[in-house]
Amino acid sequence: MSKRWVKARRFGWRLFQLVLLAAVIGGAVYWMKFSPIPVAEHPVERGRIVSEVMGTGTLEARVEATISPKISGRIKRVLSDQGERVVEDDLLVELDDEELQQQVAIADANVAASRAAIARLMADKDRATAAYTQAKSSHDRNEKLAVQSAVSQDELDRSSEALAVALTGISRAEAAIMEGQKELVAAEKTLDYHRARLEDCHIHAPFDGMIVSRNRELGDVVVPGTSIMRLISLDQIWVSAWVDETEMAKLDAEQPARIVFRSDPSQAYTGKVVRLGIETDRETREFIVDIDALELPKNWAVGQRADAYIEVARKDDVVRLLGDLIVNRDGHTGVFIVVNHRAVWRPVMIGLRNRNAVEVVDGLQPGDVVITPTNRSDVLNHGRKVVSQ
CATH class of the missing domain: 1.10.287 (Helix Hairpins)
Incomplete structure (x- = not known):
């Protein structure tokens, strides 16, 4: 076999390998770029949307008092304990007289x-x-x-x-x-x-309420100012929530609110804005909003952490969409819908929004279907083939 024939065979084999490699790469590129992307469908529906402002704070009593003696003395009797309810003028503590x-x-x-x-x-x-x-x-x-x-x-x-x-x-x-x-x-x-x-050896309750803490025992010697126990009034228990100052213009007294305690995040309790703070923290740029807790869980404690969601706007029977379905492209807001098995970009106009949903003012109607990639690594583009799952 001549050398020329050997060289021709080698060249042909290498050419075949290059063509095969190009075909594999082309197929991979085609698959990655042009193959249908699996997507999840999200039907557009009508419903209610509530816009809320969130604040985080603690459960407090509007009226509280530190029970302490006017004179020095030794505690002879303590007639109330932590967690007990008392009535105004009830005898709480008696000193040796x-x-x-x-x-x-x-x-x-x-x-x-x-x-x-x-x-x-x-x-x-x-x-x-x-x-x-x-x-x-x-x-x-x-x-x-x-x-x-x-x-x-x-x-x-x-x-x-x-x-x-x-x-x-x-x-x-x-x-x-x-x-x-x-x-x-x-x-x-x-x-x-x-x-x-x-x-003064007989210390009485200044108002109706509940003893939330007891700090002294029988035989202790106390002086004026010594905290024997803490009494709170149950007439008004509220959440003092810190809210970002940028939300100040949206808030007003009497607005309804939801209170979610960290101890039971699955349950929300009704509340109402009582008053707005008039001083902003110069470091956090937040101010206090006091929210009356109209409902309380079975077990609660003063100082307990809570999140407050204050309702600032509400609309019924609007086109509503989950907020994470909205996509921003080149400074424009829109969604992807399906047309002839292809992803089509559609700009939309947004109205009210909250933590989970947004109001679609224009661009979508009930019955439209918004799509999102099933795999997070996939990226939708206008005109890309999609397949629903």
Whole structure:
């Protein structure tokens, strides 16, 4: 066999390999670029769409109080515990009052002594008044007799001096009574003070509510400001939610809301916006929105985390589509639909939107079918063949 023939065979074999390789590559390219893409179909339907603003916060009581003593003392009794409901003026805590009872008894005795002293001073005034009346009568008689020269000047002078002494006795008695009355007032004020301190040993509930925490036990020594327990009012429990300041213009009082607690994310509870904060956090650019919790789960706790969804707009019977079906191309919003087994790009106009769905104002009608690739790695293009699955 000649060398030329061998070379021709080698060249032919290599040419065959190149053609085969080109065919394989071409087939792969065709398959990747032009073969039908499996897609999922999503029928367009009508329905309700609700636009919401979300905020995250904690469950709080609008009214709460720290139960603490006005005076220092040792806890003698604790009559309420965590989780219990109480009524206004219920006795919550009692401090040891033995010493204060003794002080009240002493102050009460001082008041009685002051009153007895005043009674004695009043009697002294009566005696001084009687002495003055007698001295006045005697002096008047001597003055008449002196005109008739029936008494001497010395006798008249002595009666005049006795009258002056009797008048001074009255003034002295009146001054003593006034001083005694002042002492009585001081004693009564002291008694009121000790009685008030004795009453301060009994700590009462300032309003109806629930004890959410108990921080002290029997025998503990407490001082003013010491937290013995925390009381909240159940009249209004709300979620203080932090909302981005960009949503501020959409919000207003009385708007309905949904409250979802982290402890049970599958359940939503009704709420209502009560008030809007008027100060924004300078770092997070968020502000507080207080949402009244009209419903609460069976088990709840103050400080519990919750997400609030505030309804800011609502439309019924609109063309609605899942939000993740919307595609952006070159700054335009649209979807892919099927026409003759091919993907066709259709621009749409969007109205209201929420976390899951959007309102389609123009571009789609109920009954249209929007498609998305079944495999995330596939990319739809206008005119690409598709096959529904």
